[in-house]
Amino acid sequence: MTYLDLVEESKEEMIGTLAEIIRMKSVLDDPVQSPDGDVYPFGKGVHNVYKRTLEIGEHFGFDTTNIDNYGGHIEFTGEDAKETFAILGHLDVVPEGDNWEHDPYGGEIVDNWMYGRGTTDDKGPVIACLYAMKAIKEAGIVPKKNIRLILGLDEETGWKGMDYYLSKAKAPDFGITPDGDFPAINGEKGIVYFSLARKLSENKSGEGLELTSIKAGNAPNMVPDYARAVVKCEDRGTYESIKELGSLFRKENEYKINFKGIGKSLEITTHGVSAHGAHPELGLNAISIMMEFLGKLNFAFEETNDFISFYNKKIGYEIDGQSLGIKLYDEVSGPLTVNVGMMEMNSEAVQIVVNARYPVSFTDDDIYAGLNTLLEKEKIGLIKEKSQEPIYKDPDDPMIKTLMEVYQHHTGDMDSKPLVIGGGTYARATKNIVAFGGAFPGDEDRMHQKNERINLDKLVLMTKIYADAIYKLTCI
Structure with missing residues (x-):
C-alpha cells in the first residue's frame, strides 16, 4: 500500500x-x-x-x-x-x-x-x-x-x-x-503588542456616576466577545434611567447589552463576536460596544470621562489604526489591522492591551512613531509589550x-x-x-x-x- x-x-x-x-x-x-x-x-x-x-x-x-x-x-x-x-x-x-x-x-x-x-x-x-x-x-x-x-x-x-x-x-x-x-x-505581517494606560484620581471633579471597574477579554490576540463594567448608582432612579438608555442603545444598534443590579451598583455586560486577532473584521469587539455606551453617561471623575472619550474618538470600531495615527499599507501584504484584546480598570488605573499587525515593508518603529505623535497631546502612557518582525x-x-x-x-x-x-x-x-x-x-x-x-x-x-x-x- x-x-x-x-x-x-x-x-x-x-x-x-x-x-x-x-x-x-x-x-x-x-x-x-x-x-x-x-x-x-x-x-x-x-x-x-x-x-x-x-x-x-x-x-x-x-x-x-x-x-x-x-x-x-x-x-x-x-x-x-x-x-x-x-x-x-x-x-x-x-x-x-x-x-x-x-x-x-x-x-x-x-x-x-x-x-x-x-x-x-x-x-x-x-x-x-x-x-x-x-x-x-x-x-x-x-x-x-x-x-x-x-x-x-x-x-x-x-x-x-x-x-x-x-x-x-x-x-x-x-x-x-x-x-x-x-x-x-x-x-x-509584523506583530506588535502594546498597552495604553492612565492613572485615575480618587478626587471627584464634579457630579455624576462612579465607574468602579471594567474587565474584558481573555487574550490580546482575540477579539473580545464580552466586557463587564460596574457603575455605582446612588438611587433607584439613576439605575432605571441607565437601563432605559441601554434599551434604546440596544434597539438602535442591535448590540447585546445587559444589566444586573448588585446592591447600589449596576453591572453592565456587553457581548460581541470573538475572532482571531489577526482578523478583527470577522468579529465584533465587546470593549468597543461597552465604551460607546459608557460614552453616553456622565461620570464624576474627569479622567474616566477623558479616557472613554479618547477610546471612542481614536479607536472605536476602527481596525485600520487611522485615528491612532498608525494606518499603514503595502501592495504585498495589505493594510495594518488593530485589535483591542483586553481591558481592565479599577479605582487606580485603566489599561487596554492592543495587538496590531502591520505590512511586511514596515517596522514596529513606524507604529510607535505614530502613537508617540498622538499621545504627546494626551495624558495616556504607552507601554511596549512585545513585537515580532514580519x-x-x-x-x-x-x-x-x-x-x-x-x-x-x-x-x-x-x-x-x-x-x-x-x-x-x-x-x-x-x-x-x-x-x-x-x-x-x-x-x-x-x-x-x-x-x-x-x-x-x-x-x-x-x-x-x-x-x-x-x-x-x-x-x-
Missing part, C-alpha cells in the same frame, strides 16, 4: 486520537511541580497533552525528545542525519470562552464535524502531520533527511517554550508549520513552489495563490520555515472563537497533503 492509502486506512484511528487530545484541556496555567520534582512550566493541563502526544509518537516507533518540559519533538530519523526537515506545531490552546453549542473539550462529532478547542488551531493539524509521518514509515520508506515534529507548548501566549527548545536543540534546516492556511503562506519569501522560492504543487495536485485548485497573512506562526521562530495549512480556501474561520470545529473529510485530505509534502521534501 502507498502512504496515501495508509492515510485513508488510518482515518478512524486518527479521528479517535484527535478526539482524545481535544478532551485534554491545554490552556496556559501557572507552573506546577510533580510529586517527583519535575516542573511543568506551562501548567499540568498543557503538560498532560504534551506527554500523551510524545507517548503516541513512541508507540508509532519514532524517537522522542523532551527538553525540560518546555517542548520536545517526535523524530523519524533519515539516512542522512545531517539535514533536518521540521514540522513546528503547538498543543496549547486559547481559552474556550462562552456560549458553545458543544463541549469545548468533548471532541464531539456531529454531522461529520468534530467540535472542540484546538480542532483547527493547532491540535488537528499536528495530529494530521503525525499520522502523515506514520503513513510514510508504514509504507516502508526511509527518508533521506530527518523528519522532526516539534511540539510547542505556549504558542498562543509568548513562545517561551519554543525559544527554550531552540536554545537547547539544533535548529532545523527547513520546514513547515501547520498553523496557517493552504495553499501556502509566503509571508506574515517575514517574507518570494512566491518562486523552491519550497513554496513544491508546497503549491502538492496542494494543487490534491485539490485541483489552480487559482489560489500564496498568501501573506496577519497571523503569527512558528515560521518566525527559526529560519526557512513557512506556514502550510491546515485551513483551506473558503473554510469558515472559527479559530479563537466559540464552536471551533474541523470537518473530518478535510482532516483526512490535509493529512494526505502533509504526507505528500513531507515525502517530496525529504524522501526524493
Whole structure:
C-alpha cells in the first residue's frame, strides 16, 4: 500500500486520537511541580497533552525528545542525519470562552464535524502531520533527511517554550508549520503588542456616576466577545434611567447589552463576536460596544470621562489604526489591522492591551512613531509589550513552489495563490520555515472563537497533503 492509502486506512484511528487530545484541556496555567520534582512550566493541563502526544509518537516507533518540559519533538530519523526537515506545531490552546453549542473539550462529532478547542488551531493539524509521518514509515520508506515534529507548548501566549527548545536543540534546516492556511503562506505581517494606560484620581471633579471597574477579554490576540463594567448608582432612579438608555442603545444598534443590579451598583455586560486577532473584521469587539455606551453617561471623575472619550474618538470600531495615527499599507501584504484584546480598570488605573499587525515593508518603529505623535497631546502612557518582525519569501522560492504543487495536485485548485497573512506562526521562530495549512480556501474561520470545529473529510485530505509534502521534501 502507498502512504496515501495508509492515510485513508488510518482515518478512524486518527479521528479517535484527535478526539482524545481535544478532551485534554491545554490552556496556559501557572507552573506546577510533580510529586517527583519535575516542573511543568506551562501548567499540568498543557503538560498532560504534551506527554500523551510524545507517548503516541513512541508507540508509532519514532524517537522522542523532551527538553525540560518546555517542548520536545517526535523524530523519524533519515539516512542522512545531517539535514533536518521540521514540522513546528503547538498543543496549547486559547481559552474556550462562552456560549458553545458543544463541549469545548468533548471532541464531539456531529454531522461529520468534530467540535472542540484546538480542532483547527493547532491540535488537528499536528495530529494530521503525525499520522502523515506514520503513513510514510508504514509504507516502508526511509527518508533521506530527518523528519522532526516539534511540539510547542505556549504558542498562543509568548513562545517561551519554543525559544527554550531552540536554545537547547539544533535548529532545523527547513520546514513547515501547520498553523496557517493552504495553499501556502509566503509571508506574515509584523506583530506588535502594546498597552495604553492612565492613572485615575480618587478626587471627584464634579457630579455624576462612579465607574468602579471594567474587565474584558481573555487574550490580546482575540477579539473580545464580552466586557463587564460596574457603575455605582446612588438611587433607584439613576439605575432605571441607565437601563432605559441601554434599551434604546440596544434597539438602535442591535448590540447585546445587559444589566444586573448588585446592591447600589449596576453591572453592565456587553457581548460581541470573538475572532482571531489577526482578523478583527470577522468579529465584533465587546470593549468597543461597552465604551460607546459608557460614552453616553456622565461620570464624576474627569479622567474616566477623558479616557472613554479618547477610546471612542481614536479607536472605536476602527481596525485600520487611522485615528491612532498608525494606518499603514503595502501592495504585498495589505493594510495594518488593530485589535483591542483586553481591558481592565479599577479605582487606580485603566489599561487596554492592543495587538496590531502591520505590512511586511514596515517596522514596529513606524507604529510607535505614530502613537508617540498622538499621545504627546494626551495624558495616556504607552507601554511596549512585545513585537515580532514580519517575514517574507518570494512566491518562486523552491519550497513554496513544491508546497503549491502538492496542494494543487490534491485539490485541483489552480487559482489560489500564496498568501501573506496577519497571523503569527512558528515560521518566525527559526529560519526557512513557512506556514502550510491546515485551513483551506473558503473554510469558515472559527479559530479563537466559540464552536471551533474541523470537518473530518478535510482532516483526512490535509493529512494526505502533509504526507505528500513531507515525502517530496525529504524522501526524493
